[in-house]
Amino acid sequence: MPVGFDFRQDSPLLIEQLEKSLREKDERIMSLETENAMLHLRTAQLMRSQQAAAEVAMVTRIHYQQQLVRAKQAIHELKQCLSYTKNEMRIFERKTSEQLVHSRRVVEQYSQISRVESSTVSELQRKFLSLQQQLKDISEKHEKERKQRKQLHNDLMELRGNIRVHCRLRPVFHTDVQGDPVTSVRTSPEQPEVALYFLDDENICVRSSKHNKVFEFERVYGPDDSQQNVFDQVQPMLTSLLDGYNVCIMAYGQTGSGKTHTMLGSHKNENYNLSHEAHPDEGVIPRAMRELFSLMSEKPTGTYQAEVSVVEIYNNDIRDLLSKDFKSKHDLVTCPDGSLSLPTVTFRQVASVKSVMSCVVHGLRTRRESATLVHEHSSRSHLVVTLLITTNDTTRAWHTDPATSDWSSSAISSNLPLSKERGRTTPPNVSSPNPSVIKTKLQLVDLAGSECVGLSGVKGAAFRETSSINKSLSALADVLGALAERRTHVPYRNSRLTYFLQDSIGGDAKLLLLLCVSPTKHYITESLQCLGFGQRARQVQRGPAKRRLPTTMEKSEVSAISRSHSKTPPVTK
Numbered sequence: 001m002p003v004g005f006d007f008r009q010d011s012p013l014l015i016e017q018l019e020k021s022l023r024e025k026d027e028r029i030m031s032l033e034t035e036n037a038m039l040h041l042r043t044a045q046l047m048r049s050q051q052a053a054a055e056v057a058m059v060t061r062i063h064y065q066q067q068l069v070r071a072k073q074a075i076h077e078l079k080q081c082l083s084y085t086k087n088e089m090r091i092f093e094r095k096t097s098e099q100l101v102h103s104r105r106v107v108e109q110y111s112q113i114s115r116v117e118s119s120t121v122s123e124l125q126r127k128f129l130s131l132q133q134q135l136k137d138i139s140e141k142h143e144k145e146r147k148q149r150k151q152l153h154n155d156l157m158e159l160r161g162n163i164r165v166h167c168r169l170r171p172v173f174h175t176d177v178q179g180d181p182v183t184s185v186r187t188s189p190e191q192p193e194v195a196l197y198f199l200d201d202e203n204i205c206v207r208s209s210k211h212n213k214v215f216e217f218e219r220v221y222g223p224d225d226s227q228q229n230v231f232d233q234v235q236p237m238l239t240s241l242l243d244g245y246n247v248c249i250m251a252y253g254q255t256g257s258g259k260t261h262t263m264l265g266s267h268k269n270e271n272y273n274l275s276h277e278a279h280p281d282e283g284v285i286p287r288a289m290r291e292l293f294s295l296m297s298e299k300p301t302g303t304y305q306a307e308v309s310v311v312e313i314y315n316n317d318i319r320d321l322l323s324k325d326f327k328s329k330h331d332l333v334t335c336p337d338g339s340l341s342l343p344t345v346t347f348r349q350v351a352s353v354k355s356v357m358s359c360v361v362h363g364l365r366t367r368r369e370s371a372t373l374v375h376e377h378s379s380r381s382h383l384v385v386t387l388l389i390t391t392n393d394t395t396r397a398w399h400t401d402p403a404t405s406d407w408s409s410s411a412i413s414s415n416l417p418l419s420k421e422r423g424r425t426t427p428p429n430v431s432s433p434n435p436s437v438i439k440t441k442l443q444l445v446d447l448a449g450s451e452c453v454g455l456s457g458v459k460g461a462a463f464r465e466t467s468s469i470n471k472s473l474s475a476l477a478d479v480l481g482a483l484a485e486r487r488t489h490v491p492y493r494n495s496r497l498t499y500f501l502q503d504s505i506g507g508d509a510k511l512l513l514l515l516c517v518s519p520t521k522h523y524i525t526e527s528l529q530c531l532g533f534g535q536r537a538r539q540v541q542r543g544p545a546k547r548r549l550p551t552t553m554e555k556s557e558v559s560a561i562s563r564s565h566s567k568t569p570p571v572t573k
Contacts, residue, residue, distance in 0.1 A: 164218045165534045166233060167515040169198050170258040171223035176520045195521035198222035204517075206528060215531045217538070223519065227280060230262060230514075231287045237510055238291050241389060241442050242304075244547040248443040248504030249284060252473075252533060253516030254526040255449030262514055263446040264360075284514075285385060285444050289356045292387070292442075305390040307347040308356050310363030314381035315468045316496050321363030322346040332499055339503055347388065360385055382472065382497055383446040391438040438548045443504055447473065447497075450526060472497040477533055479505055484539035508546035513537050 176192040197205045204220050206213045219233050234249060241247045251259035265283040296304040310321040311330070318330040323346045330344045350356045367383060448469040475495035482490040483506055492502045504511055515534045517527040 163511045163513065163537055163540050165513045165515065165538050166219040166221065166230075167204055167215070167217045167517065167531070167534060168221040168225070168230065168258060168262060169196055169204060169223055169517055169519055170261075172519055176518070176522065192520040192522060194519050195524045196517060196519040196527055204531070206524065206531065208521075208524060213528075215535065217515070217534060227262075227265065227283060227287070231284055231291075234284055234288065234512065235291055237512060238288055238295065238442075240510055241292070241440050242295055242391070244391070244438050244440055246441045246443075246503065246507070246509035246548070247512075248445065248501065248509045249288075249512045249514065250443075250445040250447065250501075250504075251284075251514045251516060252447050253449060253530050254518065254523060257449065257516040257518050257523075257526075257530070259449065259514075259516045260446055262516055263444060264364075285360060286353065286357055288442070288444065289353045289387075292389075293353055303392060305392065306350050306356075307388040307390075308350050308359050309342075309345050309347045309386045309388075310359055311342070311345055311384050311386075312363070312367055312381035313384070313472065313497050313500065315465060316472065318342065318345075318496055318500065319381075320345045321366050322348060322359060332496075339507075340500070342500075350387075356387070382448050382469075384500065385444040387442040387444075389440045389442065391440070440548050441503075441509070443501070443509075445501065450529065471495065476501075476505075477536065480533070480536045480540055484536055484541075486541070 172192060172194065195207055197207065198220060199205050199214065200220070202216055202218070202220055204215050204217070206215070221230055237247045237249070249263075251263050253259050261283060263283045263285055265279070265281045265286065292306075296306075312319050312321055318332075320328070320330060328344070330342050332340050333343055335341055348355075348359055350359065363383070363385075367381060450470060450473050472495040475491065475498050478491055478494065479498045490506055492498045492506065498505065503509060513534060515530050517523075517530050
């Protein structure tokens, strides 16, 4: 207790100081306790954070350890690949070195060969120049020979005669019958008796109980001859057509003898093969169209223009098969140059085989046919396909020198150029001051079959059709007979058929008559009639065919050419 302290006086103040000091200490204790609690809480949080961080560090360490393992494995694999690559590179370098050495040897060998062969290059060049000159000389000779061949071809056609007669003997079919024609299909297993025999390329023999008779023609086709064999003899006439001559090809024979097959092939097959190669079954008409357009394609575009018409002569009336109006009648008109035309008949422009055959097939759909005891699809009309060719050649030269002119003297004997066709004048559509425009005509005729009424078994309207067919064919025989006997009057107008074909039969066209006959004895009468018809046709002497003249040539030029050729008379057979 301090000195001079008086307990009684100073005790309340002391107590108060002590109490104050005690309160301060209690407050200090409370503050420290609170701070201690906060520190404990902070310590707990830090411990929890430390524990979480330890866990994350543990996971991260494990992940890094795994990545380290994978990296060590990848490094090991890369070391192995590098080792393999080094080995491959050493092998490649070794092989490359070997190939390089080999290539150097090969190059050296070829270099030696090249040096050896290079010594002959100059010699080869000299030989090439020599061959080139020889080719030029041969080409010039070929051109001269081509022109001469063209002239000789026309001379040969004239020497053979303007009317040429061929005969085709068809094979024996199962539809051929013997005795009474009670059915069109043979039920007996026996073969029909053959009466016609193919002897050689020019002779056919008919054997009967009374006698054997041999008929001679320019060409005879046997049963084994193909469609191509027939067309091979027709083909030269197409060259004459483009050279300026009218051409007519006509098939004649009894019903079922193969006329339509010869001219068209399987006429019921409308899908004609229109490729460059002919189908073996195709007839003369599609093959002729293919050959003509092939020849025309060799000339510049615009040199030739073609038109086609398809008509039938039915019951002595001319019907236009390309027109929708079948009931209209068409009359023949005589042109100023003496030729005949049908101005009301439809002519269609054609530029390909397909376009022509489309017109022909369209006409065949409406052609009159009916079934008879002789043939299931007997044609009841004469079919005439006319192809009109207009040649517009500005490069053709018409010389007055007989040594250089390719016109025959007979082509100049008429001073009337063919200026009109089908009743209309055709103006030249060229710019040359003296163009050459020539019109030629190809007529392809599939005649209706001659038939005996008793054999065919026709009645009613079919009987009238048969009578009309036989009458027109009889008129055709009368015309040929009059021409063969050189009568002053030829009865062309007795039938529309002969009148329509007057220019081809008795005019200046080159006419090929294809006789079609059956080999069986059952049809021997009709076959003899057909062969006799062909013999009469061979006796017709018309003189050489005339070449068409340009429509724009002056009459003075024609007269001059005619005088230059008057010293060389035409040659006829």
